Amino acid sequence: MADLRETPDRVEEPWGQRTPYGPGERWPVRVDVHLADGLAESDVDRWVQSASILHSNGDAMDIAVKDGRIAGVRGRAVDRVNRGRLDPKDLYGWQANNSPDRLTRPLVRRGGRLVETDWDTAMGAVVARSRELLDGPGGWGRFGFYTSGQLFLEEYYTLAVIGKAGLGTPHMDGNTRLCTATSAAALKASFGTDGQPGSYTDVDHCDAVALWGHNVAATQSVLWTRMLDRRRGPNPPAMLAVDPRTTPVAREADVHLAPRGGTNLALMNGLLHLIIHNGWYDERWVAAHTVGFDELARVVDGYPPRRVARICDLEAADLERAAELLGRSERLLSTVLQGFYQSNQATAAACQVNNLHLLRRMLGRPGAGLYQMNGQPTAQNTRETGADGDLPGMRNWDNPAHVRELAALWNVDEMTIPHWSPPTHAMQIWRYAEQGSVKLLWVSATNPAVSLPDLARVRRILAKDDLFVVVQDLFRTETAELADVVLPAATWGEKTGTFTNADRTVHLSEKAVDPPGEARADLDIFLDYARRMDLRDRDGRPLIRWRDAEGAFEAWKECSAGRPCDYTGLTYDKLRGGSGVQWPCTPDAPEGTERLYTDGVFHTDPDYCETYGQDLATGAEHTAEQYRARQPAGRAFLHAADYRPSPEVPDEEYPLLLTTGRSLYQFHTRTKTGRAPELNAAAPEPWAEIHPEDAGPAGIADGDLVEVASRRGAVRVRAVVGGIRRGTVFIPFHYGYFDVDPAKRVPAGPTS
Structure with a gap:
């Protein structure tokens, strides 16, 4: 088949033209292009290599530059991830870079108002408050860093070193905690360390695909395009979808399960x-390569189809159809996302997907793959580098040898590096800020005043007089409006760095244009802070010894050496011109590693693992002694847990369950996508999906304005009747408050 080129209206045709292919064949190329009005490819001054920053798929693209401005994008046909295809957000989202709303100068709060200032004044204010806190009672405990999944690897690593080796604070996390922290937790729990076992090429080989709470058609639409192309080719894979909504994925699936939230x-x-009951598992392999089968078998024995059907409000026959699809497949691919992660008993549920693949020996070979999917484009880097609170290089905070490795690498005292208790998770950082122990909160590349739960509380915290808030972003977001200092940041296309997608593919994004006004790369902001704070190692040398992105990358490589996320075989030159490369990439594996655990040996050795684990019911940390007693010896863990109802369930006062999710055309709080005309027009405001049997008795018709209320707040949106299971209401989470008049009231219960 000849390679295709498309310049489509991707709002109307979000997944583009089909390029069917069969099992074991290579996914055909289809190059997607979108340029500014009136511009032809031949008119472009130059093309600059990059990848997507608006989802976790890692779509590789070239940025079109015309007259010093970004003027469009073109998919990279050579790349293993997308083979030239682009998501609607990829095609249109670049326009936000050119928005007149961009921050171009620092802001400081004076007399209750944010006013423009120069960098010396803004950074001087941040450093003065930092030194005051560091020298005062509480010291390192006064600092909190709340970041995202949108910066570059080099920036995260620099931030992690500043926080952990410079200031010594354990209070570092990101919005990934509320997005895909379950991914990391489940991978660590089952396999010993973080890191996706599978490869996107598993789509090319599988004979069954299971999507667990993952509306891939909206969240990683190029991956969905790959799945659709296999489904339209010869010998297509069977498909199972688990989702309370009738999404495009659910409509495509052979079996759709819509369980109660x-x-x-x-x-x-x-x-x-x-x-297990039907013998659809590899008994000999499970005995040799896993720990915990007997307990798992004992627990799940209490969940026959009729009982599960009652709990989940499903038909027992549908459960049996789904189990047969899973149990009889020869090459099963699973992908998991927010429907499992942002729900009751999230880690336990995600671990059961891992259990399914371990029982069936569906790991480490083409088509037998597993993605505990990420939501954000650089969430994997947040976790690898330690900017989310973990120790860099997927090291174990509770392993003294791992702490000593970092102390030697950074040349600091071991006791500077926080390891006396588990890292502080995001919501606890906000609690500390609320209570007054965290006095400086630095928010980078995220908008918690819209994205966090219980927004009224979050906004009260940000507005506290005794909390010094630093916001580092592209625009005056809702969060920036509550800051003491706002630092204008450069974004994708305006700086150089690397980032890693959900199947461990590392891409290089080159600087294409200068940022607007005085905006600076996030890396440069962190480096400036470290210099002004005069952070030094134990020999009096500067703690941060790199000055640019490539220098930070080389430093990170040294930190990653010998760890699961080993980057030592990668260089910027290696990443230029061709495809992205999957880690681990080492001198022994110079082309990267497509799949993990091909030999059935897992990262569970007590001296190597990233965690000693937690109790899935209580969250209590296991000790090193408890972990060693299980004698994993490179075997994976089969974790068992009983179902417990959510802490809040629908009742007479709030009879419906509210669930949130994503739109194909928007990303997070719309900071970027809301400024792309095509994307904003496609999804300009939120909506509430309601089942007809819930809408009818309330007198609600399609398009009516309704108020959806919980015990914690309310939002007024238009109703969309249909497309969701009875008893559940869905609202996309991207949008802030909408100031419209109330009409009809639809009480909804807790968020699933």
């Missing part, structure tokens, strides 16, 4: 019950 663990226990 908060019951995912019961569902998974029921499916594993059938897998």
Whole structure:
């Protein structure tokens, strides 16, 4: 088949033209292009290599530059991830870079108002407050850093070194905690360390695909395009979708399960019950390569189809159909996202998907793959580098040898590096700020005044007089409006760095244009802070010894050496011109590593693992002694857990369950996508999906303005009747408050 080129209206045709292919064949190339009005490819001054910053798929692209401005994008046909295809957000989102709303100068709060200033004044204010806190009572405990999944690897690593080796604070995390922290937790729990076992090329080989709470058609639409192309080719894979909504994925699937919200663990226990009961597992391999089968079998034995059907409000026959699809496949691919992660007993449910693949020996070979998917483009880097609170290089905070490695690498005292307790998770950082122990909160590349739960509380915290808030972003977001200092940042296309997608593919994004006004790369802001704070190692040398992105990358490589995320075989030159490369990439594996655990040996050795684990019911940390007693010896863990109802369930006062999710055309709080005309027009405001049997008795018709209220707040939106299971209401989470008049009231219960 000849390579295709498309310049489509991707709002109307979000997944573009089909390029069918069969099992074991290479996905055909299709190059997607979108340029500014009136501009032809031949008119472009130059093309600059990059990848997507608006989702976790890692779509590789070239940025079109015309007259010193970004003027469009073109998919990179050579790349292993997308083979030239681009998501609607990729095609149109670049326009936000050119928005007149961009921050171009620092802002400081004076007399209750944010006013423009120069960099010396802004950074001087941040450093003065930092030194005051560091020298005062509480010291390092006064600092909190809340970041995102949108910066570059080099920036995260620099931030991690500043926080952990310079200031010594454990209070570092990001919005990834509320997005895909479950991914990391489940991978660590089952396999010993973070890191996706599978490869996107597993789509090319599988004979069954299971999507667990993952509306991939909206969140990683190029990956969905790959799945659709396999489904339209010869010998297509069967498909299972688990989602309370009738999404495009659910409509495509051969089996669609729409369980009651908060019951995912019961569902998974029921499916594993059938897998074991029917003998659809590799008994000999499980005995040799896993720990915990007997306990798992005991627990899931209590979840026969009829009981699970009652808990989940499903038909027992549908459960059996789903189990047969899973149990009889020869090459099963699973992908998991927010529907499991942002729900009751999230880590336990995600671990059961891992259990399914371990029982069926569906790891480490083409088509037998697993993605505990990320939501954000650089969430994987947040976790690898330690900017989310973990120790860099996927090291174990509770392993003294791992702490000593970092202390030697950074040449600091071991006791400077926070390791006396688990890292502080995001919501606890906000609690500390609320209570007054965290006095400086630095927010970079995220908008918690819109994205966090219980927004009224979050905004009260940000507005506290005794909390010094630093916001580093592209625009005057809702969060920036509450800051004491706002630092204008450069973004994708305006700086150089690397980032890693959900199947461990590392891409290089080159600087294409200068940022507007006085905006600076996030890396330069962090380097400036470290210099002004005069952070030094134990020999009096500067703690941060690199000055640019490539220098930071080389420093990171040294930190990653010998760890699961080993980058030592990568260089900027290696990443230029061709495809992205999957880690681990080492001198022994110079082309990267497509799949993990091909030999059935997992990262569970006590001296190597990233965690000693937690109790799935209570969250209590296991000790090193408890972990060693299980004698994993390179075997994976099969974790068992009983289903427990959510802390809040619908009742007479609030009879419906509210669930949130994503739109194909928007990203996070719309900071970028809301400024792209095509994307904003495609999804300009939120909506509430309501089942007809819930809408009818309330007198709600399609398009009516309704108020959706919980015990914690309310929002007024237009109703969309249909497309969701009875008893559940769906609202996309991207939008802030909408100031419209109330009409009809639809009480909804807790968020799933």
